[in-house]
Amino acid sequence: MFSPSSMMTTTTTMNIGTSSTAVGSDDATSSGKERGKTESGTDFGTNSNEKGESDASGMTAVEPPEHQETSAASVELPPLHFNYRWWAVTLYILFLIFCNVIIPCVLFYPLHVYTRISDKELIGIGSAALGVSSCFDAPFRLYRLTRHRVTYGPLISDTWWHLDFTMWTYTLGLLVFAFPLAIAPAIAFYDFFLMSTMMLVGPVGLVFLLSLFAPRLPFLVSSDPKGEQMKPAVYYTLEDVGAVDFEGGREWRRNVQARYKVSPPFRSLMQIQTIYWTVMAAIYCGITAAVTWTTQLAWAFGWVLGQFFIWALFSGIGCYLISKWGLGREREWWNQMRNLNEKTSA
Numbered sequence: 001m002f003s004p005s006s007m008m009t010t011t012t013t014m015n016i017g018t019s020s021t022a023v024g025s026d027d028a029t030s031s032g033k034e035r036g037k038t039e040s041g042t043d044f045g046t047n048s049n050e051k052g053e054s055d056a057s058g059m060t061a062v063e064p065p066e067h068q069e070t071s072a073a074s075v076e077l078p079p080l081h082f083n084y085r086w087w088a089v090t091l092y093i094l095f096l097i098f099c100n101v102i103i104p105c106v107l108f109y110p111l112h113v114y115t116r117i118s119d120k121e122l123i124g125i126g127s128a129a130l131g132v133s134s135c136f137d138a139p140f141r142l143y144r145l146t147r148h149r150v151t152y153g154p155l156i157s158d159t160w161w162h163l164d165f166t167m168w169t170y171t172l173g174l175l176v177f178a179f180p181l182a183i184a185p186a187i188a189f190y191d192f193f194l195m196s197t198m199m200l201v202g203p204v205g206l207v208f209l210l211s212l213f214a215p216r217l218p219f220l221v222s223s224d225p226k227g228e229q230m231k232p233a234v235y236y237t238l239e240d241v242g243a244v245d246f247e248g249g250r251e252w253r254r255n256v257q258a259r260y261k262v263s264p265p266f267r268s269l270m271q272i273q274t275i276y277w278t279v280m281a282a283i284y285c286g287i288t289a290a291v292t293w294t295t296q297l298a299w300a301f302g303w304v305l306g307q308f309f310i311w312a313l314f315s316g317i318g319c320y321l322i323s324k325w326g327l328g329r330e331r332e333w334w335n336q337m338r339n340l341n342e343k344t345s346a
Contacts, residue, residue: 016238016269016323077334078258084246092137093309099133101305108301119297123193124185126301130196131181134174142167145244152244155223155253164244165222165236169207173200191292194304198288201308205281208233208274223253232274235260265333269326276322280315284308 104126111117111125144152145167146160154164163171177200184193211233219226222236239256242248248255259266287307291300 016273016327077263077330078255080242080252080255080259082242082246082248082252095136096133097309100130101302101309103132104129104305105302109298112298119190120185120188123188123190127181127185127193127196138170138174141170141244151249152247153250154220155250155257156225157220162220164240165233166240166244169204169233169237172207173203176200176203190297194292194297194300195288197304197308198285198292201281201284205278205285208278208281211236212271212274212278223257231260232270234273234277235270238270263330263334265326265330269323269330272326273319273322276318277315280311280318284311287311 107125107129108122111122112119142163145163146153149158149160154162177196180192180196180199184190184196211230214229214231217224217226217228217230221228221230222239224231235256239253242252242256243250246252260270284307288304291303291307295303
């Protein structure tokens with residue numbers, strides 16, 4: 001089964017995490033030489049409405065929802081210390097392509113051309129094939145998040161069933177995705193099957209859109225307690241994927257939390273990235289609907305499955321460019337604040 005939440009957030013995490021680690025390290029080094037050791041928060045954040053703070057012992061203290069601006073003159077820009085293995089990411093992407101494009105197409109097209117199997121039966125076979133990858137990635141992530149809660153879980157709760165934002169969003173997408181896979185073969189409604197990937201990406205896009213309005217959280221979301229204002233969704237996925245999927249653990253969560261708290265440009269970048277992925281999700285849904293309603297099943301079947309990865313590729317390139325721009329803007333802002341502080345001190 002496709003994993004758009006993982007693909008979207010893996011791309012965003014790699015782009016933002018790697019670049020912002022360099023930004024944080026450079027700024028921390030240069031300012032450390034000039035001012036010596038300064039204090040730094042260890043909370044995460046993406047939206048200007050939320051934060052938490054972590055002390056030296058690693059215990060997390062949640063601040064009030066009202067965001068209190070932290071001056072760059074009094075705190076370092078916390079580096080994220082993000083690491084990942086290219087070969088692991090590449091193998092995962094190839095695994096998704098193999099399970100969700102190659103296997104269904106290898107089964108569908110030869111059977112469609114050389115046998116008398118009905119379209120209804122072919123769609124049933126395709127529906128079964130699309131469930132292969134989710135049998136591996138979702139349970140593995142859930143196991144790591146629950147069995148090793150203290151290492152990878154959200155900061156403010158050690159309750160095993162308090163899953164993070166990414167796990168809940170992915171689960172929601174899979175539940176909606178299951179409807180066309182189960183129903184379409186039974187009622188011979190093939191367009192419904194072709195729109196199954198749209199029904200996986202769509203709910204994720206809606207959650208991203210909702211987060212832009214910063215509603216009060218009715219329950220714990222990742223490391224944010226009930227009652228806090230919701231951060232942009234890209235922040236939560238950045239925190240969650242970096243902590244669980246890339247094994248950054250709670251240290252990564254605290255580092256991202258700290259970066260959010262002290263860096264207005266970083267919060268702005270999270271907002272922009274969330275808007276970007278919301279728009280890209282809408283574009284994907286629109287293209288899928290257009291192909292489904294205007295083309296024949298034999299052509300649309302392969303295109304709909306393959307277009308997700310084409311969409312992910314071009315969306316990832318855009319995400320990378322936005323990340324480079326946003327993190328460069330963040331570096332420039334911190335340099336200006338540091339220079340201003342030096343002039344004021346002099």
